[in-house]
Amino acid sequence: MSSPVVNKGAPNAAFYTPVQDPPAGTALDPATAPTLFQPLSIRGMTLQNRFVVSPMCQYSADDGHLTDWHFAHLSQFVIRGSALTIVEATAVTPNGRITPQCPGMWKDSHITPLKRVVDFAHSQGQKVGIQLAHAGRKASTVAPWIRPANALTELAPPEDGGWADNVWAPSALKFDEGYPEPKAMTVEQIKELVQAFADAAKRSVAAGVDTIEIHGAHGYLISEFLSPLSNKRTDQYGGSFENRTRMLLEVIAAVRAAIPETMPLLLRISATEWMEALGEPSWDLEQSIRLAKLLPAAGVDLLDVSSGGNNPLRHIDVKGILANPYYQVDLAGKIREALKKEGHELLIGAVGMITNAEMARSIVQEGKPAAAHDSGSVEVVEESSGRTTQADLVLAARQYLREPEFPLRVAHQLGVEVKWPNQYHRAGWAKDQKL
Template identity: 75%
Template sequence: MSSNFHKPAPNVPYWTPVQDPPVGTALDPASAPTLFKPIKIRGVELQNRFVVAPMCQYSADDGHVTDWHFAHLSQFIIHGTPLTIIEATSVTPNGRISPDDVGLWKDSQIAGLKRIADFAHSQGQKLGIQLAHAGRKGSTLAPWLAPEGSVGALASPEEGGWGDNVWAPSAIKYTDGFPDPKAMTAEDIKTLVQAFKDAARRAVEAGIDVIEIHGAHGYLITEFLSPLSNKRTDDYGGSFENRTRLLFEIIEAVRSVIPDTMPLFVRISATEWMEWSGEPSWDLEQSIRLAKLLPAAGVDLLDVSSGGNNENAKINVHPYYQIDLAGKIREAIKKDNLNLLIGAVGLITNAEMARSIVQEGKSLTQGATAHDSAEVAEEAGQTTQADIVLVARQYLREPEFPLRVAHELGVEVKWPIQYSRAQWRKGQKI
């Protein structure tokens, strides 16, 4: 199909009108806050600083995405988010959290992802994927199927589970409702690294723009990083160098099969919130140490989350509890003049919060804390805690979150041309 009235979007296998510039672009970038200024990461440019964080949907068919995933992700793509990251995508069948997770361990899983990537590109937006292995938290049921009050529920073989083939660095169970894992052999580790490499190659074939390696939330890479879950005595356990070895082998393998122009992200839990236990655990100090090694390994952005590796974690939850961690890592990175971007995630629900996290400016005055930044900005300058904001649950409530934030901040941005008649009036309360 063609039209004499619209320019077609280039390089997509069907006709759709081009969004020029892409939705979410500030119409006057010079006067826009940092949140609506573009950022270039290797060969990928994002027109603003919003990213859809990976969100598990537990709705895949033998690892293949379905129309649910297309509809779920497309609503963010059309509403001005420059980068939407597909949920945790397992690199092996036993690396899924549940039998209903997305996977990329075989070629037949490429086509569904390519359909979503083609749509994102038709709108001038980018698509990412989070490659993952669930480790000892695998072979569980979708959360809505677990008994009320329980952390998880083991999927039986009849329900598609693989409780007899769950991998972990050491044979230490996560908690009740989870399987008894097997300590990985050296051969298992080689198989895993190759699986990440093969999945990355398939992601490139699917047209994915950005790859994120999932090293957070108590899944397999986290389990290797933490001395609480990693009791190995070989080259993958004990010292910091050994506990981080698997992550760096995966980074090297992925980087070897993706274009130089493709950004590579890593997500970590900056702390497992177990400092109180009196035992060695993964903490912010080690995260900073790790972060300083990532640029040389070919990582472009560190996505900072926390927790997930121990049910006894003591977390002081407040709106900035994870963003403060990101800010401390970013400060350490900048102090050493290292080229690593930082992403902040968690409880980002409103315009001023999103703006303040990435706003470039001066440091805060003495006595001000990071989460006072919005209030003290006018008097003391603005601390910058991250370079992008990754948003999850707020997108489920408001798929148009970037457009809404722009309106609330008084920033004029490009809307989808098909929706242009629905734009809020300047100054209109919404």
């Protein structure tokens, strides 16, 4: 007698949902798929492809708590084949939020709404991470869509929960007009902050996340400590490279000790401030490479490479960016190459203007790539077309807002057969259909 046909439910889910076996976004023939659709294991976490949803600020939290908006926002990526979805910058202290409506992980009540997102992702066979952060001197501002016209930013007023009188920074140097006057942190406050990262990590583990990313980029507190432009301290946390990286390494050690040995730890940095034209010391690619070499021993498994954000006077060649959308990806590639030359084992994530199939494929492709071609939106040039692997993962944000189904669309454009969510199985594009 044949076995009955059963629409099996996902194991360990608190509600009924059909099991996704394999998860959406899995290549049906991994052996012939490009690297982009091959699995990647990081400690105890295995991803079925190399797509990661980058943290995206939504300015929609309630006293630091994720809401139904976050559930809906993040779930659309989960069900459409992204192997890892990272929750937006989440403050480890109340004054570490960018705006009063940014999420936090400084108290136990923040665990439950995060767990709801995590449990749903796990029911679909997908992974979830969280980015722990402190906004530093860029805190206590308002959401970008309510800023006055032509204003870089606007301070959040006390009646909206602002805290402009309690903004922390390595030194008492404001970011720009429209931002608060920060207070230089005391050594005791630095120690409190390190503990806050550890406590937030423990709460995140309690919520069931698969990985944690420390936010050390974009001009927020950790990157403010890294840069000699924003860090003018004369104690053990300022001056030399060793001193300016001290707080970050203390945070890494505290978080690593607070999470399971099997859990991957990620770090996002700005590889450069784009301030070299200023003619005085700033955080640059050379120092990023130097830092990257310290990370494996510190317990970091993947370096997520972004850039900029710490100085409004940054100089980026806009024409060069338009001609080479790999301008930021190339920073990741240079760090990866420097690490490989010296035998350092550290995975690299690339982010920035990753908008089409060929670009995503070329960034992570191992071995000799297919010939460069015009994918419809970006003509891939030879020096940046994947002839050298530039990263191990690709992270995207705005492209996901345009196309929540980005991994499925890329698979179709590359001719890779992948699993769709069971409930959407009728929706796949015809084999030769142009998108």
